[in-house]
Amino acid sequence: MSNATLAAAPPHRLDLQAIARTWLLLILLALLGTALRYGAFLLVRGGDFSSFLDAMCQFDCGWYRGLALNGYATGIATSNWAGQTNWAFFPAYPLLAGTVTRLTGFSWTLAAGLVSTVALLAAAALSAPVFGSNRRAFWLFAFLLLVGPFGWFATATYSESLFILLTVLGFLALHRSGYVAAGFWGALLSATRVTGVLFAVAIAVQAAVDYRRSGTSWQELPRRLLTDRRLWLSLLLVPLGLLAYMVYLRFTVGDGLAFARIQQTWFRSLQNPFAVWWGVVSNGWPFKPGWGLLNTLALLVALATWLIIGMARAGRVAMAAFCLAALLLSVGSGLGSSLRFIGGLAPVTIFLAEALASRRWLTWATIPVGLVLGAAFAADWMLGDTLLA
Amino acid sequence: MNRFLPILGIATILIAEAAAFAYAIIPDVSPTYRAVLIDRTTACIPKPASGTFRSGTPIVLDRSGDRAAFDALNVCGFADPRSDGTATIGPEARLRLRHSTPVTLTIEARSVSDGPRIVNVAGRRIEVPQDFTAVTVPLAAPPDGVTELELRTETPEGTTGARWRGILIRSLRIDAAQ
Numbered sequence: 194m195s196n197a198t199l200a201a202a203p204p205h206r207l208d209l210q211a212i213a214r215t216w217l218l219l220i221l222l223a224l225l226g227t228a229l230r231y232g233a234f235l236l237v238r239g240g241d242f243s244s245f246l247d248a249m250c251q252f253d254c255g256w257y258r259g260l261a262l263n264g265y266a267t268g269i270a271t272s273n274w275a276g277q278t279n280w281a282f283f284p285a286y287p288l289l290a291g292t293v294t295r296l297t298g299f300s301w302t303l304a305a306g307l308v309s310t311v312a313l314l315a316a317a318a319l320s321a322p323v324f325g326s327n328r329r330a331f332w333l334f335a336f337l338l339l340v341g342p343f344g345w346f347a348t349a350t351y352s353e354s355l356f357i358l359l360t361v362l363g364f365l366a367l368h369r370s371g372y373v374a375a376g377f378w379g380a381l382l383s384a385t386r387v388t389g390v391l392f393a394v395a396i397a398v399q400a401a402v403d404y405r406r407s408g409t410s411w412q413e414l415p416r417r418l419l420t421d422r423r424l425w426l427s428l429l430l431v432p433l434g435l436l437a438y439m440v441y442l443r444f445t446v447g448d449g450l451a452f453a454r455i456q457q458t459w460f461r462s463l464q465n466p467f468a469v470w471w472g473v474v475s476n477g478w479p480f481k482p483g484w485g486l487l488n489t490l491a492l493l494v495a496l497a498t499w500l501i502i503g504m505a506r507a508g509r510v511a512m513a514a515f516c517l518a519a520l521l522l523s524v525g526s527g528l529g530s531s532l533r534f535i536g537g538l539a540p541v542t543i544f545l546a547e548a549l550a551s552r553r554w555l556t557w558a559t560i561p562v563g564l565v566l567g568a569a570f571a572a573d574w575m576l577g578d579t580l581l582a
Numbered sequence: 583m584n585r586f587l588p589i590l591g592i593a594t595i596l597i598a599e600a601a602a603f604a605y606a607i608i609p610d611v612s613p614t615y616r617a618v619l620i621d622r623t624t625a626c627i628p629k630p631a632s633g634t635f636r637s638g639t640p641i642v643l644d645r646s647g648d649r650a651a652f653d654a655l656n657v658c659g660f661a662d663p664r665s666d667g668t669a670t671i672g673p674e675a676r677l678r679l680r681h682s683t684p685v686t687l688t689i690e691a692r693s694v695s696d697g698p699r700i701v702n703v704a705g706r707r708i709e710v711p712q713d714f715t716a717v718t719v720p721l722a723a724p725p726d727g728v729t730e731l732e733l734r735t736e737t738p739e740g741t742t743g744a745r746w747r748g749i750l751i752r753s754l755r756i757d758a759a760q
Contacts, residue, residue: 269615271629274661274671275745276618422588429595436599439606447615449606454619460745 261291341563376427384434672744
């Protein structure tokens with residue numbers, strides 16, 4: 194089926210000039226995003242660029258920095274009463290940012306900020322084939338990622354930036370029916386965040402979609418899937434990142450599940466996501482005095498679910514399956530960081546960009562709204578508010 | 583033979599991953615790790631505490647207090663200070679006191695919940711009400727010069743895990759016994 198698709202595609206010529214132009218514009222967008230966030234910093238705090246980078250280092254940034262520079266703890270931390278220990282943070286991002294910090298000699302905030310910015314730039318640039326000929330959607334995606342509401346990922350030194358890049362690379366591979374390559378990116382995803390292992394769901398769903406599109410009947414589908422060796426290999430590749438981390442933890446800490454168990458010290462435990470969501474919504478609905486941050490986040494989760502349903506209806510079934518699984522896992526451990534988790538799901542932003550690009554007026558309206566949200570979210574983050582934490 | 587090679591390769595990866603997973607999920611950990619993170623029977627993670635204190639001087643446990651003075655005694659089971667005191671977490675909180683003569687420990691505390699909390703200290707069962715109350719506990723001279731004092735709060739009904747708040751302590755004072 195993939196061969197047929199490839200055969201039907203027009204011959205692809207590498208237009209180096211166009212690629213250079215695209216990268217140049219994306220770099221300008223990234224610079225604009227940085228300038229916007231720095232402007233927000235000058236408004237709320239003031240100071241030089243180094244102080245700005247330090248101000249962007251909030252919440253878990255300290256955990257990532259400690260991890261990148263000193264490695265994982267071998268026992269439960271006694272530096273805080275709850276016993277919060279850095280096993281909750283997956284290794285790929287701190288390993289990469291820590292290596293860049295050591296190689297360049299830059300401060301953690303600068304080096305990790307560069308890694309995050311380059312990851313988002315690469316995610317935006319490499320996403321082009323996913324949008325096909327819809328250039329407006331492509332540029333909107335780049336705008337949302339580098340300047341707009343999710344631009345603060347570039348300087349917040351969190352793993353979301355790398356996760357977004359790897360998700361784009363994984364879906365790009367799936368877009369080309371490259372299951373094994375998708376499995377490889379999935380392995381890196383599962384070493385970046387716990388939800389990365391759910392990329393296996395995307396691969397399995399995409400394989401089913403590809404078989405159906407090639408004319409395989411529903412009756413024949415299970416047999417075709419079970420006997421597809423490429424699919425098996427790709428699915429087995431995905432958990433390698435997570436398994437490597439688990440074996441490392443078992444070897445050093447004595448417990449391969451330390452990354453999950455330590456979540457309780459942040460008062461997170463895996464529960465029924467629907468019950469968690471309804472528990473929050475029913476507590477503050479409609480506009481009771483008890484309405485708070487969690488109620489707002491519950492509404493955002495509903496909005497993200499609506500986008501995911503739209504994604505599936507638009508034919509992006511594998512992306513929708515991945516996002517839904519990741520969202521359910523995130524919400525199941527609490528609504529606290531939902532906005533950040535949703536922002537870290539690249540397919541949601543891709544579909545949002547496509548939806549906003551469907552009308553010219555919507556596209557133009559997105560730009561001022563995106564600029565305001567980009568600045569507001571950065572300011573909110575620097576002030577230590579928990580909306581995005 | 584060639585037909586079976588990929589299947590053999592996939593089966594090998596599958597078995598290797600299953601073996602790695604099995605190895606990873608069977609823990610081999612310290613008793614503290616097991617109690618805190620696996621069994622969830624306590625939130626007490628013992629840390630070094632010197633056990634030194636100034637006799638007769640109250641140690642204030644709210645945010646305005648001298649945290650270093652409290653940290654010298656705090657082994658485990660206490661949350662971060664609030665504006666009105668420091669709460670014990672879960673059933674077990676411990677203090678370490680270095681003394682060679684009998685002393686008395688005065689705890690000014692209240693229950694964190696709607697009702698009273700029962701706390702066992704040095705063999706005494708104390709009902710801590712909702713309003714701040716001072717409770718004095720005599721401590722005999724320990725043979726090795728160090729008393730490791732456990733404040734064991736009885737688990738309230740319907741509570742699970744070990745991260746619930748027990749009592750809120752406003753101040754501690756250690757005096758030489760009369």
